[in-house]
Amino acid sequence: MKPILLLAIPLGKAFEANVADYFDISTDMTPRAGVEALVTVGNIVTDGPFMDGFPNLKIIACFGSGYENIDITAAKLRNIKVTNTVGANASTVADLAVGLLLASMRNIVYGDQNIRAGQWRGNLARMLFTPSVTGRHIGIIGMGAIGRKIGERMAGFETKIGYFNRSMKVDLRWRYFPSALKLATWADVLIIAHRADDSNRHMVNAEVIKALGKEGHIINIAHGNAIDEDALIAALKDGTIAGAGLDVFQGEPNVRPEFLQLNNVVLTPHIGGGTREAFAAMSAAVVNNIMAMAKGRALPNEVT
Amino acid sequence: MKPTLLLAIPLGKAFEQNFTDRYEVSADMTPRSGVEVLVTIGAIGADGTFMDGFPDLKLISCFGSGYESVDLTAAKARGIKVTNTVGANAATVADLAVGLLLASMRHVVYGDQQIRAGHWRGKNMAKVLFTPSVTGRKIGIIGLGAIGRKIGERMAAFETEVGYFNRSKKDDVNWQYFSTPLELAEWADVLIIAHRADETNRHMINAAMMKALGPEGHIVNISRGSAIDEDALIAALQDGTIAGAGLDVFEDEPNVRPEFLTLPNVVLTPHIGGGTREAFAAMSATVVANVYAMGDGKPLPNEVI
CATH class of the missing domain: 3.40.50.720 (NAD(P)-binding Rossmann-like Domain)
Incomplete structure (x- = not known):
């Protein structure tokens, strides 16, 4: 049985295809075991109590450079890595x-x-x-x-x-x-x-x-x-x-x-990162971080 | 008595003071002798009949790069030099x-319109x-x-590829050259x-060029409406x-x-391409340099031929 990758935001079929060999993909945020990766964005609150609902969580991969509402200290205490996509856009x-x-x-x-x-x-x-x-x-x-x-x-x-x-x-x-x-x-x-x-x-x-x-x-x-x-x-x-x-x-x-x-x-209505090339580069960076975690390699964009 | 410099357009006191040692500066366009210099713009210009009204005219100095309404043949026949300020407002x-x-x-203007209308990003999220x-x-430039x-x-500097169409290939740039506008658009x-x-290249950008550019293409025009x-x-x-x-x-x-x-x-923009004070100062300085060169009998820096 594959571990679960939780998607807090929809990133499209092309993104999902890149991680489907290693993960079952879910958008169901119900606390449970088996969830090893969370893909989210920095302005969605991801705190200690949330992390406690997913005891197998190993990585919180942020789409975008922001991680302002991710509790980095709480993640560290639980041995959860946090990554972003800095520079991609x-x-x-x-x-x-x-x-x-x-x-x-x-x-x-x-x-x-x-x-x-x-x-x-x-x-x-x-x-x-x-x-x-x-x-x-x-x-x-x-x-x-x-x-x-x-x-x-x-x-x-x-x-x-x-x-x-x-x-x-x-x-x-x-x-x-x-x-x-x-x-x-x-x-x-x-x-x-x-x-x-x-x-x-x-x-x-x-x-x-x-x-x-x-x-x-x-x-x-x-x-x-x-x-x-x-x-x-x-x-x-x-x-x-x-x-x-x-x-x-x-x-x-x-x-x-x-x-x-x-x-x-x-x-302008916060469209600074709003191009398809930036979206593709940020998706690729999320994939790289998650696959690095899955394969036990160094994470390209770890946030500490 | 000083010769007269005729100003067809007002360019300000500071500009006029460049000439007062050498010329009587006048805005009176009545035909007469004693007028050696005309400072004008390409859109106003001067034809042969106008030139005949000023038998001592030696120089028509255009403020700006345009000289489209100056009859160059008529000027040449009368021994009148024509100059412009090409390049002064290029940057x-x-x-x-x-x-x-x-x-x-x-989508800077579209985004601004959406926000001011209270819509934030608007209905078309994919667009923004x-x-x-x-x-x-790939950035295609017509005219180098x-x-x-x-x-x-x-x-x-935006990490783009630059290509251009020009009547002749420029040996000192390494951008890709295209021998027709249509090939550039493709x-x-x-x-x-x-x-x-x-008039010789009116409507160079026609329906075929737009089709060749394609559905993700954009056209920018800072040259001339025609x-x-x-x-x-x-x-x-549409x-x-x-x-x-x-x-x-x-065009009009x-x-x-x-x-x-009504198109989103x-x-x-209202023909403001050259509209900075630095460009104005540079064009003024170029007119002064051409007028002085004529007065001193030196080669004209920006003679149009």
């Missing part, structure tokens, strides 16, 4: 980050709104004498897989790249800043790409926003908690900064109604 | 081209979550002048229109012959075909 997320930057700085959504309203250009000075993307200082918060891909893409636009990260990356020649505030003081654009969690909630606060300055733009493809949304809304309204491009929100899928009325913010 | 135009590509392929990625795609090159450099996932569009057969494009966007488009230029701008306004798979 990095290119796709970086592409959207650059798309939001260009849309915000070059007024693409605002221009589209004006045309559809029959107004052609609307505010002429804003449309025709805006600062160019080329030549700007691009500040990236977080130099993980996504931050690097964003930097590589933005370097293609003849820009200067700087970053803040917990540690300086010795293999990069981009300028390092030891704090988000120092980066914001230097940068024209801040792109938020770090692993945002409760320990760094509201890293981008009123002070950082003010340091960026009135021609500044903020892009967030990381996590809604990274930004103090009250401060951001005030800054967009009073011209403390010029614009923002947001793919993530505090309390999503609910979006603060103030954002909906602003014409200097670009809003 | 700025290329930036918008990439922005339109990303907005179209990654399982779309083809930009990374890895200053703007096309800048687009290619930017898109190469190969490409995205077509970016960046050539000098004029480059695309808009009837064919509207039909292709029936799924291609997936989407990003357009900064239109500032009028935009009403069919575009097109991104529309």
